[in-house]
Amino acid sequence: MGNDSEDILYEILLDTSLDDDVYRALSSTPRRYTLYTLLEWDRISLDELADVLTGWLYASEYRMATAEDREQLLAELRRQHIRMLRKSGLVDYDPREELLVRPELSPSVTRLLHWALKNEYGN
Template sequence: MVGNDNPVKSRQESGSDSAPRLSDDRLYRALASTQRRRLLCFLLEAGETTVDELATVLTGWTAAEQGAMGTKEDREQLRMALRHIHLPLLADVGLVTYDRESGTVDIEALAPAVSELIRESVDREQSSPV
């Protein structure tokens, strides 16, 4: 939905009446990005948030992982990627609701197996040696 001035549609508005399932290839494409897995994991714990807060949290997460300080430029670059790439994709798959106008993001009701897959992938990523 990039380029559309309307908020990204939820799965109910887009005509899909079921949450993403483990057998859905689109789910795995959405989870291919470390940033998307991390933001989903954050939303599973925190609930509704804003694009700005997500950018701050994810910039800090990456900086801590790298042992460096995240810059304002890093945060702004990530905020733009969230708004134009990551959140629209996740909304199209039915993992989040994203309102471009208000800048709010919330996790959709996910099947327990999907939530566990997200948490497990982030946990394993954090416990693997760099």
């Protein structure tokens, strides 16, 4: 094939151990960024995550995020994103403490996440 990144992507896409729920979870920017955050920190509170993601998402729009932006993202995390990440087995979540924890991920999922992170920013 072409370059190393394309070869790695081809290998990842042929990996049958990755199910559709993983790809669905990764189709959303807030969910990908949540997983990238958990690659860095093994656990994070929902409030801290909302702070991190709000800054990260709105920095790409070259504008300051507002309190309303953060609250909207926090509501979306609670309503849909955390549910999808849990369903796909990519996060553990304690709703009483509002704490997200990175579970033990398969080598295939870990490889896919690192590939996605690297290629999201062209590092």
